[in-house]
Amino acid sequence: MNRTANAIVVGGGVIGLSAAWRLARTGRSVALVDPAPASGASHAAAGMLAPLSEVTYTEEPLLRLGLASLERWPRFAAELTADSGLDLDYRAEGTLDVAFGADDLAALDELAAFMDKLGLPVERLTGRECRRLEPMLAPSVRGGLLAGADAWVDPRRVTAALLAALRRLGVPVVRERATELVRDGDTVLGVRLAPPGAPATHPGRVLAGDVILAAGTWSAELANVPVRPIKGQIMRLRSPSPLLGRCVRGVVHGSPVYLVPRGDGELVVGATQEELGFDTRVTAGGLYELLRDARELVPGVTELELAEVVAGLRPGTPDNLPLVGPSRAPGLSLATGHHRGGVLLAPLTAALLQGEEGALAALCSPQRFS
Numbered sequence: 001m002n003r004t005a006n007a008i009v010v011g012g013g014v015i016g017l018s019a020a021w022r023l024a025r026t027g028r029s030v031a032l033v034d035p036a037p038a039s040g041a042s043h044a045a046a047g048m049l050a051p052l053s054e055v056t057y058t059e060e061p062l063l064r065l066g067l068a069s070l071e072r073w074p075r076f077a078a079e080l081t082a083d084s085g086l087d088l089d090y091r092a093e094g095t096l097d098v099a100f101g102a103d104d105l106a107a108l109d110e111l112a113a114f115m116d117k118l119g120l121p122v123e124r125l126t127g128r129e130c131r132r133l134e135p136m137l138a139p140s141v142r143g144g145l146l147a148g149a150d151a152w153v154d155p156r157r158v159t160a161a162l163l164a165a166l167r168r169l170g171v172p173v174v175r176e177r178a179t180e181l182v183r184d185g186d187t188v189l190g191v192r193l194a195p196p197g198a199p200a201t202h203p204g205r206v207l208a209g210d211v212i213l214a215a216g217t218w219s220a221e222l223a224n225v226p227v228r229p230i231k232g233q234i235m236r237l238r239s240p241s242p243l244l245g246r247c248v249r250g251v252v253h254g255s256p257v258y259l260v261p262r263g264d265g266e267l268v269v270g271a272t273q274e275e276l277g278f279d280t281r282v283t284a285g286g287l288y289e290l291l292r293d294a295r296e297l298v299p300g301v302t303e304l305e306l307a308e309v310v311a312g313l314r315p316g317t318p319d320n321l322p323l324v325g326p327s328r329a330p331g332l333s334l335a336t337g338h339h340r341g342g343v344l345l346a347p348l349t350a351a352l353l354q355g356e357e358g359a360l361a362a363l364c365s366p367q368r369f370s
Contacts, residue, residue, distance in 0.1 A: 005031040005209040008191055010178045010222065012037025014045075014155055014346050015335050016214035017162035021080070022350035024169040031207060032166065033174045034215075035196040038159035041216055041342060044234055044312025046260045046268040047155040049073055049344045052120055052147035053095035053249055055111075060118070061363045062321055066341060068360055069348035073151060076347040083168060084161035089263050093246040094148035098130055098141045098297065104251060105142045112145055122147050136243055136298050152247055152260055155343050174207070178215070181222055181332065182206055188331035191222075212353060214335040216315040216342075217278070225323060226369050227337045229278050229313040233286035234270035237304035241265050244298065252293035259294055259301070267304060269294045280311045314339050323366040324352045334366040 009020040012034025020032045048054075051066025077090040099108040115122050123146040130144040131137050166173060176193040179202070183189060190208035198204075213219050217229040244261040251257075260268040272286045287309055294301045317323060317337040322345060326333050335349050351357050352364070362368075 005029045005207070007031075007212055008033060008207050008209045009212045009214055010034070010191060011214035011216060011219070011336075012173070013040050013042040013214065013216055014159055014162070014343050015216070015338060015349055016212070017159055017166070018346040018350045019212055019214055019335055019353050020171055021083070021162050021165050021169070022354065024166065024171045025083075026354070031172045031174055031209070033176065033178050033191060033193065033207065035175050035177045037163060037173060037175070038156070041312040041314055042155050042159050044232065044310045045155040045343050046234065046258065046270050047153045047158070047343050048095070048247055048258065048260055049151040049153060050095050050147065050247065051344065052115070052122060052150050053097050053145070053247075054340070055115060055118070055120065059320060062341070063118070065321070065348060065360060065363060066344055068357060069345045070149070070151065072347035072351065073153075077153065080158070080161050080165060083165040086157060086161040086164055088157045088161060089154040090151065091153070091263070092149075092151035094146055095150040095247040095249060096125075096130060096134060096144050096146050098137065098144040098248065098250045100140050100142055100250070100252070100296070102142075107251075108143060108145060115145075120147075121149055134244055134246065134248060136300050137248070138297060138299055141297075150247065153343065154262060158343065158346075178222060179204055181211060182208075183329075186329050188329050210331050210333070212333045212335055216336060217313045219315065219334070219336040223327070223329075223332065223334070225334060225336065225366065226318055227315045227323070228275075230316045230339065231274040231276050231279055231311055232271040232314055233274075233282055233290065233309070233311045234268060235287060235290055235306065236308040236310075237267040237269060237301060238307040239265045239267065239304045243267055243300060243304070248297055250293075250297045252296045255289065255293060257290065257293035257297065259298060266307065267301065269301065278313065280313060282309045282311050286311075314342070318369070322349065322364045324349050324364040325361055325366055327366045
């Protein structure tokens with residue numbers, strides 16, 4: 001078996017593309033394998049880089065990873081823009097988390113106290129101050145939290161830029177399906193490939209090299225990893241100019257909803273979280289809930305053009321932390337299980353795969369489940 005590349009990255013979402021780009025920049029020989037790059041969860045994602053506004057009481061390790069990756073994003077974006085020649089629509093005006101009723105306000109106060117205890121830079125706002133920042137908010141908004149350090153980006157532009165950067169670096173993108181890991185005992189030697197649509201019995205050719213498995217929810221089909229699909233439905237609305245100046249979040253009818261503005265007038269509304277296996281159907285009920293809840297936050301959304309609806313599958317793990325780093329099998333590293341944080345954690349994941357950020361590596365080591 002001929003050695004094809006030093007590293008074979010299986011998976012063409014934002015995680016796999018970022019890993020391949022960063023490795024190629026160091027001079028390593030890399031190949032990327034995916035039958036349809038940039039078409040999965042990264043295509044559906046809203047692109048919030050929001051570790052502050054998404055903090056919860058039980059996920060401080062995930063917060064540490066998110067803050068470390070958010071710190072890397074400005075340089076990551078600048079270098080990717082330079083390498084690809086494409087704009088990412090990277091913005092850093094923060095996230096506004098709003099509350100309506102007395103119960104929502106009390107919960108927001110508790111969250112603010114928790115974030116203050118952690119030393120996180122957030123600002124408590126009255127309802128009037130929230131509307132001063134975002135005039136299109138509903139009059140019923142009672143108060144909010146501004147996480148000014150949060151940012152966001154357009155994932156579709158990011159993946160397009162990563163593919164362009166890989167082309168400029170001469171990295172081959174193999175548009176075939178990885179059907180199995182090729183092993184010698186416990187050691188992984190490469191991957192077997194089959195053209196898209198080929199039957200499972202197709203013999204396929206073999207690419208040899210160290211493997212980085214970044215196939216999202218499909219990683220479990222190639223290796224014994226505790227990753228499951230979590231469905232998220234999302235809609236994209238459009239107006240001639242942006243309706244909001246920053247990301248807006250809230251809890252409506254017990255469900256979280258967010259609105260992410262783009263510079264071209266697109267407004268991304270998301271997202272449901274459904275444990276339904278590999279179901280990627282867009283349902284009337286899911287879209288109704290999104291639009292209903294978004295209207296509570298920003299009534300003007302009902303006047304916008306409906307541009308697109310899509311469902312993606314996030315790769316979840318038992319502890320909601322990603323699997324990044326060497327597995328117990330020699331020749332196999334993992335970069336999967338990022339759940340809602342794939343876009344946010346892309347820069348940190350690429351760094352961890354190159355042995356950087358050692359203090360954080362143990363938090364997402366794949367070997368913690370072995």
